[in-house]
Amino acid sequence: MTIFEYLKDRMPALLVNLSAMLAVAVYLTAGGVDISMTILLLVGWAFLLVIFFACRYARRNRYFKEIEAIFHQLDKPYLLGEVMGRPSRSEDKKYREIIRRSNKSVIEAIRRLEDEQKEYKEYIESWIHDVKLPITAAALVCQNQTEPDAKETARKILPELSKMENLVESALFYARSDSVYQDYLIEETDLEEVINQTIARNKSFLIANRMTIEVDCSCGKVFSDGKWLQFILSQILINAAKYKKEDCGKIRILGRDVKNGVRLSVEDEGIGIKGSEISRIFDKGFTGTNGRSRARSTGIGLYLCRKLCRKLGIEISAASEEGRYTRIDLTFPRSDYYGI
Amino acid sequence: MYKIMIVEDDETIRTELQLMLKNALYESVAATEFTDLPEQIKKESPDLVLLDINLPDQSGLSVCRKLRQFSDVPVIFVTSKNTSMDELECITSGGDDYVSKPYQAPILLARIAAVLKRTGKKNEQEVTAITYKDVTLDLLACTVSYEGKESELSKNEFRILTYLFSHTGQVVSRMDLIEYLWDNQVFIDDNTLSVNMTRLRGKLADIGVADLIETKRGLGYKL
Numbered sequence: 001m002t003i004f005e006y007l008k009d010r011m012p013a014l015l016v017n018l019s020a021m022l023a024v025a026v027y028l029t030a031g032g033v034d035i036s037m038t039i040l041l042l043v044g045w046a047f048l049l050v051i052f053f054a055c056r057y058a059r060r061n062r063y064f065k066e067i068e069a070i071f072h073q074l075d076k077p078y079l080l081g082e083v084m085g086r087p088s089r090s091e092d093k094k095y096r097e098i099i100r101r102s103n104k105s106v107i108e109a110i111r112r113l114e115d116e117q118k119e120y121k122e123y124i125e126s127w128i129h130d131v132k133l134p135i136t137a138a139a140l141v142c143q144n145q146t147e148p149d150a151k152e153t154a155r156k157i158l159p160e161l162s163k164m165e166n167l168v169e170s171a172l173f174y175a176r177s178d179s180v181y182q183d184y185l186i187e188e189t190d191l192e193e194v195i196n197q198t199i200a201r202n203k204s205f206l207i208a209n210r211m212t213i214e215v216d217c218s219c220g221k222v223f224s225d226g227k228w229l230q231f232i233l234s235q236i237l238i239n240a241a242k243y244k245k246e247d248c249g250k251i252r253i254l255g256r257d258v259k260n261g262v263r264l265s266v267e268d269e270g271i272g273i274k275g276s277e278i279s280r281i282f283d284k285g286f287t288g289t290n291g292r293s294r295a296r297s298t299g300i301g302l303y304l305c306r307k308l309c310r311k312l313g314i315e316i317s318a319a320s321e322e323g324r325y326t327r328i329d330l331t332f333p334r335s336d337y338y339g340i
Numbered sequence: 341m342y343k344i345m346i347v348e349d350d351e352t353i354r355t356e357l358q359l360m361l362k363n364a365l366y367e368s369v370a371a372t373e374f375t376d377l378p379e380q381i382k383k384e385s386p387d388l389v390l391l392d393i394n395l396p397d398q399s400g401l402s403v404c405r406k407l408r409q410f411s412d413v414p415v416i417f418v419t420s421k422n423t424s425m426d427e428l429e430c431i432t433s434g435g436d437d438y439v440s441k442p443y444q445a446p447i448l449l450a451r452i453a454a455v456l457k458r459t460g461k462k463n464e465q466e467v468t469a470i471t472y473k474d475v476t477l478d479l480l481a482c483t484v485s486y487e488g489k490e491s492e493l494s495k496n497e498f499r500i501l502t503y504l505f506s507h508t509g510q511v512v513s514r515m516d517l518i519e520y521l522w523d524n525q526v527f528i529d530d531n532t533l534s535v536n537m538t539r540l541r542g543k544l545a546d547i548g549v550a551d552l553i554e555t556k557r558g559l560g561y562k563l
Contacts, residue, residue, distance in 0.1 A: 130420070132420040133350050134352075136353055136441040137350065137353045137356060139442055139445075140352075140353060140445065144356055144445075146363070148513065151516075165442055184424060185427075197447070199527060200444055200446065200522075201444060201447075206527070207518055207522060210530060211527070212528050212532050215527070248529050
């Protein structure tokens with residue numbers, strides 16, 4: 001609050017004082033009092049007035065600054081009414097009461113929304129677990145076929161089931177990618193094992209897309225969550241199969257020790273990504289030229305990858321040349337005292 | 341033959357699991373009533389139990405805890421829940437392993453084999469070499485030999501030959517072969533398989549074995 005703003009609010013009081021001063025001056029002059037005496041009185045009056053307003057201004061200013069400071073310290077600013085302290089002025093008390101009441105209704109609205117969201121999330125989670133049952137059953141039926149003809153049909157259904165499974169997993173991880181959800185267990189993880197499990201999970205889809213994969217993982221272990229890593233790697237492998245150049249494709253997975261960590265590169269020989277689009281591939285809902293023209297993309301897969309990577313402390317980056325290759329690099333940090 | 345008991349309330353999954361285990365040469369029994377499960381398991385005395393966590397009216401975890409009071413039969417939990425907490429609970433309840441749905445049949449079979457091996461229930465001698473028509477495939481050294489001549493095989497060639505040697509007399513389709521290779525960490529496509537096949541035949545010819553692998557056009561290969 002500036003001094004002018006303060007004085008503007010105090011305009012009536014100022015005007016009353018000024019007119020009173022004028023009236024007194026006129027009265028005293030008319031009563032024959034010496035002009036120097038009148039001026040002395042007016043100067044004294046004005047002096048007291050200035051001191052009065054200056055003190056009041058300083059006090060009000062400090063009061064608002066304190067509230068301002070509290071407001072900035074709060075991580076939930078809407079709780080201000082509860083913590084702003086008891087003012088001495090009854091006008092301020094009134095305002096505080098109004099702020100508190102208004103905030104209370106906001107808090108109630110937020111609680112209600114949070115509850116609704118929580119319920120919805122719980123429903124989605126349980127739905128995902130339920131829908132996995134029929135997928136499992138269908139996959140088992142397919143895998144149990146031994147007759148050549150039936151096997152051929154099963155080989156057409158299995159990749160579709162694999163796609164479905166991945167979509168369902170995406171929904172689950174999307175629901176879990178929220179900051180409040182802490183469902184991961186960081187432990188020493190063997191990258192090669194994670195890679196093999198990921199490939200096994202997407203086997204039917206990758207075979208149906210006629211992919212060849214080379215795995216060279218001569219790096220140390222990393223600290224991460226295997227389940228989350230599998231999901232992240234699945235998205236990258238599926239993308240490589242989706243955006244292959246011809247009717248078959250090649251993926252090279254390379255794990256190497258680098259300074260302070262391990263770098264895992266997944267490189268394909270696919271259609272690549274335009275230079276102008278590569279910086280946006282991890283954005284939510286970004287589909288790009290490839291996503292629109294080739295496979296129907298939702299723009300969720302890589303977005304989730306980056307989000308999960310951030311939570312696991314993995315650095316994810318992409319490099320590509322259009323028509324040549326796409327490479328996704330995952331860099332796992334490792335503490336310096338690991339080797340000691 | 342190992343006897344595996346399935347405790348799973350979804351009927352389709354139950355019957356398909358039984359079929360899968362039968363195909364993998366395991367004997368299987370399935371619980372159809374979900375009362376007194378620990379007693380039932382005790383009566384059947386299987387070598388391994390596949391236990392679902394979400395059972396009607398009870399949790400697989402509590403079944404396992406009760407079972408542990410009198411038996412140390414290996415238990416693999418099978419569930420559609422897959423949070424880290426669930427995993428932890430499975431282990432603390434006395435489970436030996438944990439597989440989450442939807443699982444791939446080869447993965448589940450591999451886990452079963454691993455648990456059986458780990459818990460020391462091993463009854464067959466491991467095969468170290470297979471011989472067919474005087475051609476010997478050494479499973480430890482990854483070599484193939486014929487009349488004293490030996491040739492070293494690459495990982496891919498070795499896996500291809502292992503599969504053909506274990507299916508002698510049968511026509512093996514290219515797709516079956518590719519799926520087997522993928523289950524054994526050789527991730528190749530049709531074209532690469534043809535290249536590997538040609539190289540393998542070359543190596544066999546070098547040690548004097550010609551026409552060991554027959555090509556059945558449109559069907560696959562036969563040994």
